[in-house]
Amino acid sequence: MTTVRAPQGYRERPSSVGDAVIWCRDGISDADPPVLPDGCMDLLWIDGRLSVAGPDTRAYRPEPGFADRIAGVRLSPGAAPALLGVPARELRNARADLADLWSPADLRTASGLIARASNPAVGLEAIARWCAGRTDAIDPVVRFLVASLRSGSSVAAIAGELQTGPRRLHRISLAAFGYGPKTLGRVLRMQRALALARGGMGLADVAVASGYADQAHLTRDVREFSGMSPMKLLGSKLEPLSF
Structure with missing residues (x-):
């Protein structure tokens, strides 16, 4: 039987927002496996910067050491465009700063939720909850x-x-x-x-x-x-x- 362990410093839990998963990890090493396509999109906090990971059709390999702390909300397939108001097609195989996708007012709200949270993962969940409260359910x-x-x-x-x-x-x-x-x-x-x-x-x-x-x-x-x-x-x- 294959013994499975998570990458060092990686933690995840189910979110209270739909079928999302909250996760965080401490850095990236050259021993970590690639990020595989899974049909999902992620709202990310990377060393204080908010961004979105689009849907992948190929493995993504971040450079070792490119970030010290990373947190994310992994949104189930089809959820992100409606919840975050981001274009899935335009973000295919791409990562984009949230500042390039959202209005300044929405970005200020999101940044405030992060600042008031006990940690970035909790802040991201608060952002997802705020978005869910003002958008329609998934088709x-x-x-x-x-x-x-x-x-x-x-x-x-x-x-x-x-x-x-x-x-x-x-x-x-x-x-x-x-x-x-x-x-x-x-x-x-x-x-x-x-x-x-x-x-x-x-x-x-x-x-x-x-x-x-x-x-x-x-x-x-x-x-x-x-x-x-x-x-x-x-x-x-x-x-x-x-x-």
Whole structure:
């Protein structure tokens, strides 16, 4: 069985805001694994600077030592554009300062919530709660799309269930996730596969359980998204970072 430990100094907990996760960590080392695509977007505090991590389609490798303290709110797929008012499509594979995305007034409010909080992670959660109080709930179509892709449904089957065309489904996905539904489905399938593998399941069985054609198909997908083979990625015995 693969023994899994979190990167040194990494902590996380569920948030009171939707399905978000609050996390923090102390710096980055060259032994840490890459940040893998997961369909999520993060609101970040990095050494006092507020920023947003957009949706990734490839591994992100921060330079060792680029920050001393990092905290984040990991928002579930489709949540960030509505909650934070940020453009998922324009932030694909990118990180942007919140000052470039929000009005000065909103940024002052967010900075005040951070300043009054007991720590940056608590402050970020307060910002997310403030945003949730002034925005509409996530579109039910977006929620259905995420849940269906997580369960392994095909894009064609989801379009049929929603009685919509593939082009409209693609437009919805670009706005909510930053990329199309097929890409999100592949990302979620890879994350599901890696979770099973970290739990001790063999890769051949993981491939079958996760909906891959075979282990070679699993390996190709993991390598495309992470730049590493499944064995090398799992051999680090580290949970992937977030942000």
